[in-house]
Amino acid sequence: KTYNVAVLGATGAVGEALFSILEERDFPVGEVYALASERSAGKQVEFKGQTLTVRDVAGFDFSLADIGLFSAGASVSELYAPKAAAAGCVVIDNTSQFRYDDDIPLVVPEVNPAAIAQYKTRGIIANPNCSTIQMLVALKPIHDAVGIERINVCTYQAVSGTGKEAIEELAAQTAALLNGKPISPEVYPKQIAFNVLPQIDVFLANGYTKEEMKMVWETRKIMGDDRIQVNPTAVRVPVFYGHSEAVHIETREKITAERALELLRSAEGVTVLDERKPGGYPTAVTEAAGKDPVYVGRVREDISHPRGLNLWVVADNVRKGAALNSVQIAEILAKTYI
Ligand code: A2P
Numbered sequence: 001k002t003y004n005v006a007v008l009g010a011t012g013a014v015g016e017a018l019f020s021i022l023e024e025r026d027f028p029v030g031e032v033y034a035l036a037s038e039r040s041a042g043k044q045v046e047f048k049g050q051t052l053t054v055r056d057v058a059g060f061d062f063s064l065a066d067i068g069l070f071s072a073g074a075s076v077s078e079l080y081a082p083k084a085a086a087a088g089c090v091v092i093d094n095t096s097q098f099r100y101d102d103d104i105p106l107v108v109p110e111v112n113p114a115a116i117a118q119y120k121t122r123g124i125i126a127n128p129n130c131s132t133i134q135m136l137v138a139l140k141p142i143h144d145a146v147g148i149e150r151i152n153v154c155t156y157q158a159v160s161g162t163g164k165e166a167i168e169e170l171a172a173q174t175a176a177l178l179n180g181k182p183i184s185p186e187v188y189p190k191q192i193a194f195n196v197l198p199q200i201d202v203f204l205a206n207g208y209t210k211e212e213m214k215m216v217w218e219t220r221k222i223m224g225d226d227r228i229q230v231n232p233t234a235v236r237v238p239v240f241y242g243h244s245e246a247v248h249i250e251t252r253e254k255i256t257a258e259r260a261l262e263l264l265r266s267a268e269g270v271t272v273l274d275e276r277k278p279g280g281y282p283t284a285v286t287e288a289a290g291k292d293p294v295y296v297g298r299v300r301e302d303i304s305h306p307r308g309l310n311l312w313v314v315a316d317n318v319r320k321g322a323a324l325n326s327v328q329i330a331e332i333l334a335k336t337y338i
Pocket of ligand 1: 040072073163
């Protein structure tokens with residue numbers, strides 16, 4: 001059996017990764033439709049050695065597709081996901097538009113695959129935020145073993161999470177500055193090249209940014225545990241691909257670093273790289289970029305807390321943080337439900 005797939009946001013950073021991951025994993029595609037705005041209609045994208053012509057989503061008949069992989073922004077999903085679902089196309093949505101709706105499943109396949117069954121209610125499945133996905137893939141085995149009470153996390157997030165314009169801004173600023181030329185930030189509020197910005201997404205009333213609160217809300221929903229306390233600081237760094245996270249947890253029962261490493265070594269989707277020597281840890285550029293696993297290292301007991309554990313977690317934000325997670329959901333959907 002094959003499935004007709006529509007990729008909305010086909011010309012974007014995540015859209016491109018969706019095509020390559022569908023191809024790499026040999027997803028059983030029938031027809032594939034590349035959709036974007038009217039700006040890109042007529043452009044061409046490559047898929048499985050073929051050339052697909054990008055269509056304007058506004059005129060697309062979603063009854064042609066079985067599965068829609070949406071990654072064109074929240075307002076675009078707000079408009080088109082219900083239309084697609086009504087036409088019988090199950091939407092896997094990469095935006096934040098539906099993540100917090102009680103009747104829409106929010107899924108990380110390594111953590112809560114059973115939640116996918118709930119797609120039937122509205123025909124939409126939400127893909128979580130990139131930072132949340134990689135953190136929970138790493139924390140799930142520890143939560144199952146000893147329970148997590150509190151998570152203190154600082155992120156170091158790549159510009160590709162913002163999209164193609166941000167990738168271009170980092171490249172252009174870097175080149176300009178190295179050539180002694182002036183720059184004027186456009187995508188980010190301040191210079192991103194050679195700098196670190198403690199703001200991702202908009203500020204909310206409590207002083208946290210929306211990116212930070214996404215990690216709070218989504219962790220509880222995906223883990224199915226409203227007692228988990230999460231205290232994030234989300235930071236943009238001048239890296240193209242790969243988010244890093246310094247994750248500090250307090251567990252209900254004490255867990256040793258040794259036991260945590262043992263659990264992580266057999267956890268689905270995790271690769272441990274933890275050697276206490278120079279370079280004995282994963283990084284965004286050297287390990288994660290272009291790869292599928294969530295990499296974990298620097299696992300050590302917190303010297304300031306009796307039930308504290310520290311971890312360094314790195315993954316490709318465009319792949320596991322977005323496109324790969326969506327395709328994994330599509331695989332389960334195809335295999336089990338449609
Ligand atoms: P387009 O090329 O037509 O602008 P990125 O996250 O890398 O910035 O990519 C965003 C993706 O979402 C692009 O494929 C972009 O297509 C698409 N997109 C943005 N706005 C719309 C819209 N209003 N309708 C359809 N697609 C959109």
